[in-house]
Amino acid sequence: MNNSDEEQLSDILIGEAVFSLLREKVGISRKAILIKLQNMLKSEQDPERVSTILRAIQNVKSEKTQSESSRIDGCKSAATLSIESYDHDNTTRH
Template sequence: MKNDFEENMADIMIGEAVTALLDEDVAISWAALTDRLQSAIENETDEDRIRAGLRAIEEVRREMQIRGSEKTGVASLTEQKLH
């Protein structure tokens, strides 16, 4: 049950980070997304959101590795655009 909650909260935090980047008219990249998630948990006091934020960062990094192995030589992983 706790894993489901953390997974859902991680998805919500990723959505919040993407929405914030779009609102600020920032190009969405793996680096921008991980930076935004890191910023979100730095001043967070809720332990559930901190754990979920760390899980979200892990998910994004895992996806970066998967996508990076599919697209070698195109751009560095931190520069690849998501949209």
């Protein structure tokens, strides 16, 4: 199985976890998806599917890290913009 197939199967498993949460009328969050995937992992017997579930779990965890990093970078950009705007304010006289 090539990398692209594994990635697609990982996405399908994440979708299955989300669909299961929707059927249960439970809120959708990264934590809920991870718990659902971990429960799927506990009951899985097929080694290929175990590997794919582990990949799906890793993908959800890495997405969280990327999301947090983007949010932090966005805050830094906003802070820099505010400081730069303040430094170049020509309306005050000294």
